[in-house]
Amino acid sequence: MKSSSSLRIQLNYAFSFTLAIILVLLFTPNRLMAQSTNQNTTDLKQFAGTYQLLGKQDLALQISPAANGLTLKEMWSNREINFKQNAGLSFVAEEHPDFTLDFARDAGGTIHQVTAFKRDIWIRSNPGNSEKQRTAAETTRLNLAYQKIFLAFQEAINTNATDQIQNFMKTYLDESLLSAATMEGLIAKAKEMYQNTGGITLDPTKPINPETGTATFKSKKQGIPFQMNFTLNTAGKITNFGMQE
Structure with a gap:
């Protein structure tokens, strides 16, 4: 069982991350994002997966491909936000460009982490691993x-x-x-x-x-x-x- 202090730290971070999202949604004016008509679209499936906060694996995000980009789901609140691709590995919230997601590849070329708001690092859980049972x-x-x-x-x-x-x-x-x-x-x-x-x-x-x-x-x-x-x-x-x- 988690101690009250440990649970409080976890809840405080979850609250602060959610609060950052809410502030962006409330105070960032809607702006049209310029989209290049000849921009190459990256395969969105490569970004899909569960991402855990660096150093706090109890906090997780689920990222899934959507019709026009990606959908981010906070696993602790079930809140969902849609993102459009801004560049190859960079995405922005559809209506609020201040909320960004920047993905990174490992040495083998596999997506292994994403940075939200240019500061919060989330590590992908077992990228590239299959669902098969271990022997x-x-x-x-x-x-x-x-x-x-x-x-x-x-x-x-x-x-x-x-x-x-x-x-x-x-x-x-x-x-x-x-x-x-x-x-x-x-x-x-x-x-x-x-x-x-x-x-x-x-x-x-x-x-x-x-x-x-x-x-x-x-x-x-x-x-x-x-x-x-x-x-x-x-x-x-x-x-x-x-x-x-």
Whole structure:
């Protein structure tokens, strides 16, 4: 169960994101967007999927292709907004051009994230992965990969040392995450976790869930349990993360 403080943080962010949308809808004057008649239309299906907020995987957006562009749905409120394509990877709300979506590709050319309002980064959940069920062997390999990563994460946090934390980041984080969140910002978050917990320990009574990428830890200072979530790409690198108390 989430603590009231954790739930409050989540709700506050969801409210602030929704408020930003409402302010745009209320105060941005309608303007006609110039559309080039010979503009090449990008295949809209490549943008479809679920996108989770960087560092807060509980908050998600669903993006779907529509007749003339894309439809964005806030999963926490079910609010839907339609967007038109402004350029290849850029979209604007149909009536309110201040509300923008800017998509980005990974090194392999797959859409892997979108930036809303030029500031909020949302990571696509498992881009390019099929819906097929994993085999027992695949699940075992994934479980071993998560065990290795979570143990390395525990060790890096408990050292509270910049070089050790940085080494963990370089070894296990995907370049897209390092680019979006910055190494300095991630190191600061790791040290903040150590200050708040006095160190962390994997809970041996709660096995790692390879399907959700979730592990349960306890703080050394107070013994309070919390969960960490890591999303891995096909190369086994972390592309997003989240924490729940």
